[in-house]
Amino acid sequence: xxQSQLFTKTRKEAPKDEVAKNAELLIRGGYIHxxxxxxxxxxPLGLRxxxxxxxxxxxxxxxxxxxxxxxxxxxxxxxxxxxxRWVTNPDVDVWFTTKLKNDTELGLGFTHEEPLTRxxxxxxxxxRDLPVYPYQIQTKFRNESRAKSGLMRxxxxxxxxxxxxxxxxxxxxxxxxxxxxxxxxxxxxxxxxDKTYVTFASGGSFSKYSHEFQTVTSAGEDxxxxxxxxxxAINREVYNDEVIADLGVDKDAIVExxxxxxxxIFSLGTRFSEALGLMYVNERGENMxxxxxxxxxxxxxLMGTVVELLSDDxxxxxxxxxxxxxxxxxxxxxxxxxxxxxxxxYEVLTQKGIEVLYDDRVGLRAGEKFAExxxxxxxxxxxxxxxxxxxxxxxVKIRSTGDTHVLSREDFLKGLQEHTPHEKx
Amino acid sequence: xxQSQLFTKTRKEAPKDEVAKNAELLIRGGYIHxxxxxxxxxxPLGLRxxxxxxxxxxxxxxxxxxxxxxxxxxxxxxxxxxxxRWVTNPDVDVWFTTKLKNDTELGLGFTHEEPLTRxxxxxxxxxRDLPVYPYQIQTKFRNESRAKSGLMRxxxxxxxxxxxxxxxxxxxxxxxxxxxxxxxxxxxxxxxxDKTYVTFASGGSFSKYSHEFQTVTSAGEDxxxxxxxxxxAINREVYNDEVIADLGVDKDAIVExxxxxxxxIFSLGTRFSEALGLMYVNERGENMxxxxxxxxxxxxxLMGTVVELLSDDxxxxxxxxxxxxxxxxxxxxxxxxxxxxxxxxYEVLTQKGIEVLYDDRVGLRAGEKFAExxxxxxxxxxxxxxxxxxxxxxxVKIRSTGDTHVLSREDFLKGLQEHTPHEKx
Numbered sequence: 001x002x003q004s005q006l007f008t009k010t011r012k013e014a015p016k017d018e019v020a021k022n023a024e025l026l027i028r029g030g031y032i033h034x035x036x037x038x039x040x041x042x043x044p045l046g047l048r049x050x051x052x053x054x055x056x057x058x059x060x061x062x063x064x065x066x067x068x069x070x071x072x073x074x075x076x077x078x079x080x081x082x083x084x085r086w087v088t089n090p091d092v093d094v095w096f097t098t099k100l101k102n103d104t105e106l107g108l109g110f111t112h113e114e115p116l117t118r119x120x121x122x123x124x125x126x127x128r129d130l131p132v133y134p135y136q137i138q139t140k141f142r143n144e145s146r147a148k149s150g151l152m153r154x155x156x157x158x159x160x161x162x163x164x165x166x167x168x169x170x171x172x173x174x175x176x177x178x179x180x181x182x183x184x185x186x187x188x189x190x191x192x193x194d195k196t197y198v199t200f201a202s203g204g205s206f207s208k209y210s211h212e213f214q215t216v217t218s219a220g221e222d223x224x225x226x227x228x229x230x231x232x233a234i235n236r237e238v239y240n241d242e243v244i245a246d247l248g249v250d251k252d253a254i255v256e257x258x259x260x261x262x263x264x265i266f267s268l269g270t271r272f273s274e275a276l277g278l279m280y281v282n283e284r285g286e287n288m289x290x291x292x293x294x295x296x297x298x299x300x301x302l303m304g305t306v307v308e309l310l311s312d313d314x315x316x317x318x319x320x321x322x323x324x325x326x327x328x329x330x331x332x333x334x335x336x337x338x339x340x341x342x343x344x345x346y347e348v349l350t351q352k353g354i355e356v357l358y359d360d361r362v363g364l365r366a367g368e369k370f371a372e373x374x375x376x377x378x379x380x381x382x383x384x385x386x387x388x389x390x391x392x393x394x395x396v397k398i399r400s401t402g403d404t405h406v407l408s409r410e411d412f413l414k415g416l417q418e419h420t421p422h423e424k425x
Numbered sequence: 426x427x428q429s430q431l432f433t434k435t436r437k438e439a440p441k442d443e444v445a446k447n448a449e450l451l452i453r454g455g456y457i458h459x460x461x462x463x464x465x466x467x468x469p470l471g472l473r474x475x476x477x478x479x480x481x482x483x484x485x486x487x488x489x490x491x492x493x494x495x496x497x498x499x500x501x502x503x504x505x506x507x508x509x510r511w512v513t514n515p516d517v518d519v520w521f522t523t524k525l526k527n528d529t530e531l532g533l534g535f536t537h538e539e540p541l542t543r544x545x546x547x548x549x550x551x552x553r554d555l556p557v558y559p560y561q562i563q564t565k566f567r568n569e570s571r572a573k574s575g576l577m578r579x580x581x582x583x584x585x586x587x588x589x590x591x592x593x594x595x596x597x598x599x600x601x602x603x604x605x606x607x608x609x610x611x612x613x614x615x616x617x618x619d620k621t622y623v624t625f626a627s628g629g630s631f632s633k634y635s636h637e638f639q640t641v642t643s644a645g646e647d648x649x650x651x652x653x654x655x656x657x658a659i660n661r662e663v664y665n666d667e668v669i670a671d672l673g674v675d676k677d678a679i680v681e682x683x684x685x686x687x688x689x690i691f692s693l694g695t696r697f698s699e700a701l702g703l704m705y706v707n708e709r710g711e712n713m714x715x716x717x718x719x720x721x722x723x724x725x726x727l728m729g730t731v732v733e734l735l736s737d738d739x740x741x742x743x744x745x746x747x748x749x750x751x752x753x754x755x756x757x758x759x760x761x762x763x764x765x766x767x768x769x770x771y772e773v774l775t776q777k778g779i780e781v782l783y784d785d786r787v788g789l790r791a792g793e794k795f796a797e798x799x800x801x802x803x804x805x806x807x808x809x810x811x812x813x814x815x816x817x818x819x820x821v822k823i824r825s826t827g828d829t830h831v832l833s834r835e836d837f838l839k840g841l842q843e844h845t846p847h848e849k850x
Contacts, residue, residue: 011547044493044559069466072465098521122434122436141499
């Protein structure tokens with residue numbers, strides 16, 4: 001894409017009403033726009049990042065047998081009353097509520113166990129129909145009292161939520177472990193692998209623990225206790241001697257860290273299926289409640305977390321897997337030869353299917369363009385200047401390391417052949 | 426995809442609470458699920474159709490220079506008060522409203538002129554920043570009193586809304602005409618070209634007419650007056666002698682028809698930019714209000730309209746461009762050779778990147794499988810029976826025409842080479 005066409009502008013100054021680094025950098029870069037606290041619009045570059053993250057999540061969900069659907073935000077009370085989750089006391093709950101014209105009260109879904117469990121009654125009858133794993137990437141609404149962490153705690157935000165429907169606990173447990181691995185794959189692929197820990201958190205009536213995926217960052221609102229050698233952590237809420245012993249971690253090796261919950265997997269047992277009557281007939285002809293699990297990731301929160309962790313004082317440092325474009329051609333001369341060479345390079349890359357942003361804007365100083373390029377944070381910058389053009393060379397700068405290489409245009413193009421445009425793993 | 430894996434089931438009986446054919450067939454086929462009147466979940470097959478429609482819309486929007494973004498549903502009052510559209514009287518308006526915990530009233534967006542106009546103030550300053558065409562495919566909420574037309578009138582539904590920001594009316598008009606063509610392309614590509622008319626409807630302060638795209642169907646809620654020779658129509662609301670003369674249509678040739686509005690394009694002039702202060706500095710250094718237009722299409726409504734028009738007494742007849750899968754392999758024998766040949770064919774097609782649904786379920790009668798296949802309505806059915814396997818043949822049946830061809834497996838595969846899996850135009 002040519003930057004002269006991109007409608008968004010970057011800003012030098014930080015927005016006054018943001019305290020979170022992720023929101024500050026993403027707004028300055030023109031990635032997102034704040035509508036109100038906890039409610040953000042995704043602008044073209046931001047939507048590209050979000051779609052890349054969604055693509056990785058979809059890929060991992062499809063690999064474990066997920067089937068994508070799209071549930072609704074508007075929610076009738078009825079199934080939520082059956083599970084005792086229609087609690088609209090503003091002191092304790094996160095429902096946004098609204099009304100039909102005939103005064104029927106509705107809620108805006110903050111999660112989707114209830115409607116999906118009800119829906120699955122049309123499709124699950126026998127053991128032959130199980131297991132199944134529907135999931136969606138859909139907008140959730142949560143009436144948070146405070147929302148000051150940018151994309152990391154939203155009142156309106158995207159969520160990938162998968163729900164598993166299994167015959168029994170044994171079948172459930174096999175899938176639960178598969179999802180743990182799928183989640184770790186996702187965090188690795190978006191660039192958070194090193195800093196993300198499977199974290200033991202409180203379970204429910206049906207399991208001793210649930211598992212969170214916590215990414216260590218000072219921007220996080222959670223406190224976790226990390227065993228770095230074992231690559232696991234314990235959430236503050238369940239951190240006690242019994243749990244330490246249970247997990248076999250060495251208390252002396254544990255480090256306390258601030259972290260953000262980037263994902264969560266939960267064994268639901270038969271809580272929802274029993275309340276809503278989701279039963280199946282087993283091999284022996286008996287009526288049994290379906291065993292369920294839920295598995296959530298917020299793609300926007302993930303984007304915010306990537307920015308919190310992968311940024312420096314100049315701006316964002318996108319990993320290649322989620323960057324809005326892999327390359328940023330920055331032309332710092334408006335002379336004919338430079339324009340010609342930069343235009344040509346843009347064409348070549350575009351035709352190869354490589355995603356490239358081309359700063360073709362005229363009349364800007366090199367310093368301005370470089371500062372903006374650092375802020376935007378694309379993985380690989382290609383500089384086109386008069387001097388480089390005269391020598392038939394390009395300068396390649398890697399955003400993450402700052403490494404700069406000057407190489408001939410031919411060698412650069414040859415190097416490209418050896419790389420696929422997007423590493424999918 | 427193997428049908429044994431697909432979690433949805435079809436139904437023989439029509440749902441009791443639906444009067445619209447589109448909802449009835451889509452629910453029976455397991456494409457959608459009704460959450461409440463006007464609020465539908467998209468199940469795996471339905472989401473595939475929706476995504477195909479969205480893909481066609483995106484393609485046409487990107488071709489005219491559209492830049493995709495994603496605005497929010499939660500809306501502050503402020504910009505809507507400035508344009509006098511914060512009217513929450515339930516007798517006249519379609520707002521769903523809700524509240525933050527501090528009692529601040531919010532609305533759920535039923536359109537997005539106001540937030541986008543406000544947002545664009547950060548990005549438009551000079552004539553050099555214009556024109557620009559942001560668009561989104563996003564969920565709208567409309568508090569309709571009655572919603573009984575299935576996907577054709579929703580309380581919660583997807584909408585593609587593009588907004589144009591131009592320097593002046595001349596620049597606006599050029600783009601407006603381009604969009605008219607882009608819209609016609611979309612309706613042609615989804616299979617509604619023949620039945621869809623550019624329809625003159627009431628304009629506003631800034632233009633004599635707006636333009637609707639009306640598809641003729643008895644399921645429509647609108648009444649239009651069609652000049653079939655000229656391929657244009659006039660909406661009832663502006664149908665009078667003056668307009669007939671103005672458009673140069675022959676009154677005697679006009680036919681009255683029921684139709685559904687599948688798209689709408691509207692010149693907004695400076696109504697929103699003046700109210701919200703979206704100004705730019707022109708070439709002469711003068712402050713000017715930006716000239717705007719809005720352009721809407723409901724992908725879900727489009728899906729419903731396709732079903733209304735392209736279905737028969739057996740079920741849906743998807744056009745190839747939007748079908749969830751192009752091919753339906755229906756294996757009507759569970760014997761070893763049939764299984765082997767059907768499995769092999771499924772593998773071959775899948776590896777070619779061709780989207781195929783494979784009815785690999787065991788123990789069902791041929792009649793049941795064919796009835797279900799007709800209901801689902803994939804364009805091309807491939808039958809695998811013992812007799813055909815013995816002769817190394819396949820039977821190919823075209824859903825739209827009912828034409829049946831028996832050909833050798835080799836000829837069938839050879840024929841595939843000559844077709845791209847998806848015709849994009």
